[in-house]
Amino acid sequence: MSINKEKIIGIGCDFQLEPSASKRKDAIENFSGGEKDRIKWMLDNMRQNKAFIYKIEGKKDKEKEIVLKNLQNDYLHYRKNWKSQPKNSFEKKLHGKSFEKEKHNPLCFDLEVASVCDLACGFCYRQYVSTPDKIMKKELAFKLIDQASNMQIPSMKFNWRGEPLLNPQLPKIVNYAKKKGILETIINTNATKLDEKLSRELIESGLDIMIYSFDGGTKETYEKMRPGRFSKNNFDNIYQNILNFSKVRKKMKSPFPRTKIQMILTDETRKVQEEFFRLFKNIVDEVSVKQYTERGGKLIDLSDKFEREIKEQKQDLISNYGKDAILMKDSQNNIYVSEGRLPCEQPFQRLLTTYDGKVGMCCYDWGATHTVGYLDESGFKNGEKEYQKVKNKADNKKKGFEMMDLSMPKKNNLPEKVVRNLKEIWNGKDINKVRKAHIDNKAGDIKICKVCPFKETYKWKKIN
Template sequence: MKNNKNMPVNKGNFTSFETEDRINRFEKYRGQGWEKAYARYRKRWNEGPKSLLVPEYPVQVDVEISNKCNLHCPMCFRGKAEFRKKYSGNKLLMKEALFKKILDEIGNKVPALRLSLRGEPTVHPQLLDFIAYSKRTGIGEVSFLTNGSKLDSPYIESLIHAGLDWITISVDGTGTAYEKIRKPLKFNEILDKIKNFRQIKQRLNVNKPVVKIQSIWPAIKENPETYYNTFAPYVDLIAFNPLIDYLANDSPDQILYVENFICPQHYQRLVIGFDGKAIMCTNDDENTVDIGDANTMSVHDIWHGNKLSKIRNIHLKNGFKTIPVCKECFLPRKTAPNETAEVNGRSFKIHNYINRSQNIGD
């Protein structure tokens, strides 16, 4: 089925200053050991949403094992009073029984699993066990995003032995710029951890987990070449993204939207929070739209349920702005290539959100 809908897959994740060789090697290592299945998985991820057909199971399930975080980044939605009020206390970690219930169903059915969303996954004491269990059930690629604070040598080796396939480390800027954002971490310490990660992989003669780092663009815009050259020898891929309005401070009247937008996530991935509540997408930080509960429902039933089907139909009729969280989302928002940067002689455009104030916060 052909359609004229605008479905921005992988929007906001730019590798513009990477070389083609490094991008290809990153993809090669991600698919190592399951090359044909990996190729099918990536094709389904990138091209599947365009068909507007809902697959039997999502291509990826995001299981938020932790809604706790050990940092205080100024631009993060976790600083909003509404979020703190809704998610307070210590019971913000997924229970083992719930995790295994989910994995027992999706193993060998879903190619990719991400173990992070709103919190820091490494604060969960069972993360290593969860990774190993996921691989035993037949998940092809297990990954998570992290601030890197816990990546000492024993933990890195444990991640490798557990079978982790891919790790993304958020490193916003270098030096004091990083330390103003990733409070209370120190830049030299995170750099040493990343260097050590590389050394351990070399010593063990492994390519996985592939290591990607990413930054918000405002933190590196003054000298992106310094950022790139600092990390390129030690990681597999370096990316950046425009500053997303996590704090929802933008005036709705200033937001410009792309035409014929429809969200690809509802055809790609399903998100399950630490408490088992299914989340409409990765950008519904406060889980404002109820679509199901993995404690009492199967992943299959949530994915094909009436609530998520209704959301898909709203998007099909160009009604995404009737859903508040979709109206505020960065995915349907217009960007413009209004900056030019250069890294090691490679010139590229920066696509920023139109009328988006690039204020990181205090």
């Protein structure tokens, strides 16, 4: 079932203040690895973390041990705060000055080093919302890393709407972040460009976590889910790239980056979960699946037939939520009904920026339609020009744009056209308005939140 955006604001879907993290169901399910393993792995390998290596240059052995202990504590603090920071904010109703007084800094800053992508996945926003084919300039990336370092942000992810390996400066950008003390660096990648040379460069850069997006456990399913944009995408080639990376990392005797592979759950991919696990269980550190989030595409996570049958069989349990009750099925075939909405954690955890410095508050706000600030003047000076160029190419079915059916991004919030730094935006009025709305059970007043399909913002009740 694709979540109808009209359903989201219907019966049983009002926002409810529910601070307990236990009421949330994580969108990601791990077949192997997971949060505890990730923490243990990072702590055990902290001596090989490039941030540690740079920090101990010129220090004596006793000082090195102090640095090590401090970084391990910083990492534990960061992972604990990922859930406790929003929870604390909900419980204490922190926003504005009260939020700032608690010294709640971003826990992750997502830097879009590339908004271009070489695939044309049918479930991706890129196929439906105009997105420029651009890469971030190295100078802007370095400037923003400096700001993140000054705020002592523990984690940075170097992608959002595009494929980070398409930016040739990526290894240098990651390495600069490690030099500036960023404890955890992450990328999501489709692995199309992951050859041996780039594999070595990424390992040497100090990249900490690499998450592969690979939707399918068979050649047929994968190539249907992830078609190439400019040329055919080949299952065997991508699988070999991932396998070869594991061999290169082993040869270089490096624990970094930790590798994870992820598949979204749709009506089709559910059938190949076992094959997916078998393919990768011995060549990556974590194997996981993720709930499909409606992005305007033509995919479904639950068939209409399945929905009808469940609603008939479980009528006594579902009737309270209306005929448009929203259902979810996890990887173990447990079925859930939405009892309502929960305040979103993301505006209390992270910030994201597009390649040109336009700041968003949530990874599901494609292209920062609810912009909360600008880190560079190009974010507002270029306006819609780059987006319109892409739409024109799609309308004229130019090569690489044939599968797109694009609309221009909406303008849900327009902050003042002034360049501010990361700290000013994090504590600014635009994002504070969003935080306050979520705390006051009025997130439906925020357009982008009102129609958000992110399943971790739903309160689920198991019905089978």
